Amino acid sequence: MSITTTDLKVGFVGFGTIASAIATGFGIHDGSKSVSFSHFHVSQRSAAKSQALLAQFGASKVTVAESSDNQVILDSSDLIFLCVLPEQLETVLSQLTFDPDRHTLVSLVSTSKIDQLIASSKLPASRVHKMICLPSVATHDGTCLLVPPSPPLNSILEVLGGCVQCETEDIMTKLMIPxxxxxxxxxxxxxxxxxxxxxxxxxxxxxxxxxxxxxxxxxxxxxxxxxxxxxxxxxxxxxxxxxxxxxxxxxxxxxxxxxxxxxxxxxxxxxxxxxxxxx
Ligand SMILES: NC(=O)c1ccc[n+]([C@@H]2O[C@H](COP(=O)([O-])OP(=O)(O)OC[C@H]3O[C@@H](n4cnc5c(N)ncnc54)[C@H](OP(=O)(O)O)[C@@H]3O)[C@@H](O)[C@H]2O)c1
Missing domain, CATH: 1.10.3730.10 (ProC C-terminal domain-like)
Incomplete structure (x- = not known):
């Protein structure tokens, strides 16, 4: 199943500053845009932030994982945002099993490379992306960079304020300069x-x-x-x-x-x- 913009189940592995900003931005989107999120599944890590998301949007929209096993987040989500620190990336990925028919992976890890993400996740290349944004996405004032391009993901990320789809990682790097x-x-x-x-x-x-x-x-x-x-x-x-x-x-x-x-x-x-x- 490819990713759709309706009834999206979104998972966050790592729930620090950037993950909580993205989830908040998705959660408060005004519904007039053609994307609907059915549920957010988030790591119990950074408990203050995951509990704050739960308090803001309620249990009908948010589930905080009960165990530290990140696989439970994958098992209940279609679109996975990977939001751990660069030094945690390899270990976290090595413990996850992605479903090539279900999952789309978006890595926020600044140092991650698409080739490495494809190799570690074993997902088809069309389902692996890297994204860059700032915490201002929480209030829809951010503009995301996404590589490689994906029209459905672009529609989803537009909800956060805007999105530029990059053909290559090289273009993405240059767009980081401003x-x-x-x-x-x-x-x-x-x-x-x-x-x-x-x-x-x-x-x-x-x-x-x-x-x-x-x-x-x-x-x-x-x-x-x-x-x-x-x-x-x-x-x-x-x-x-x-x-x-x-x-x-x-x-x-x-x-x-x-x-x-x-x-x-x-x-x-x-x-x-x-x-x-x-x-
Ligand atoms: N902050 C930004 O503005 C920004 C912007 C663009 C990109 N990024 C990138 O986004 C990534 C996260 O940055 P951040 O600023 O959000 O960092 P952060 O606030 O430190 O968040 C990292 C998260 O990963 C969690 N974590 C650590 N080990 C884990 C594990 N084994 N399983 C699951 N979760 C684990 C941490 O939980 P605990 O707190 O419980 O340890 C925390 O929730 C980085 O790679 C960074 O380069 C950040």
């Missing part, structure tokens, strides 16, 4: 705030105004992000001869965008283990 620029984004906000304070603006006003202004800017960008030319259009919309247009030119002249390219090269080098990532 998430590694979260720190620099906050550093830009801090830089703007500090400059304003230096110019005499009260710090509370500077901090509040910078945060809210960039939020509005990000919302406009998000509204356009399904259009491959959306960001170009937003740049094009800047008043000709205006200050924003000049700011782009000034930053170009100062090498800021080239520096971003180099920083992204560095992140890729580090993610692929080809170097320290230092520019």
């Amino acid at each position: 998430a590694c620029l979260m720190g620099p984004y906050y550093a830009i906000l801090k830089n703007n705030r500090d400059w304003l304070v230096k110019m005499g603006v009260p710090v509370e006003d500077a901090s509040y105004f910078v945060g809210r202004t960039y939020l509005g800017i990000a919302k406009d960008a998000e509204a356009k992000c399904r259009d491959p030319k959306g960001f170009d259009d937003l740049i094009e919309e800047q008043t000709p001869g205006g200050i924003n247009e000049q700011s782009i030119k000034n930053l170009e002249k100062l090498g800021i965008f080239g520096a971003y390219d180099k920083a992204m090269d560095g992140i890729l080098e580090r993610l692929t283990g080809k170097g320290s990532g230092e520019c």
Whole structure:
């Protein structure tokens, strides 16, 4: 049986930060989307999180495994999310028997490789996936990366906020790079705030105004992000001869965008283990 988007029985092996975020996101999906979850089976591990899911959604939706044997989760689920730490992966997989006619495996383990997951699970390649997301999927504000593509899984993961299906693990690695620029984004906000304070603006006003202004800017960008030319259009919309247009030119002249390219090269080098990532 292949995976369907109705009456899904979902199992979580390992129930820490990321598993609990995914299960919560699935649990609170508004039902207007064309996916229905019939039940969640979760590890008793990380008891505070598994018990919190049970308390939130009730026993009709959630079962917390009574034993530490992860096989019971597989035996009652179709779609299995593997959410243990990298060092636990091999041992946990070696103790599981997957049903090639029933199970689809999605590994959240950051270091896992598709070939290794296929070999260990003995599932057909079409039923083995790797996924990356952040805990913000709990509130449907995350965007999942999935490899290899799967239209039914994509529909299920869209419930969490969005999903990009990657043709290869290499593409998935490259798509992780913008998430590694979260720190620099906050550093830009801090830089703007500090400059304003230096110019005499009260710090509370500077901090509040910078945060809210960039939020509005990000919302406009998000509204356009399904259009491959959306960001170009937003740049094009800047008043000709205006200050924003000049700011782009000034930053170009100062090498800021080239520096971003180099920083992204560095992140890729580090993610692929080809170097320290230092520019
Ligand atoms: N956190 C994130 O934002 C994030 C994002 C993307 C991907 N990931 C990946 O997701 C995986 C989990 O990360 P996490 O942050 O959720 O870690 P975590 O909070 O430490 O969760 C790991 C879970 O695995 C459980 N566990 C350990 N040994 C087990 C076993 N033998 N059988 C069943 N469960 C077992 C732990 O239970 P106990 O607590 O009882 O030991 C815990 O529930 C990692 O591989 C990480 O790379 C995490």
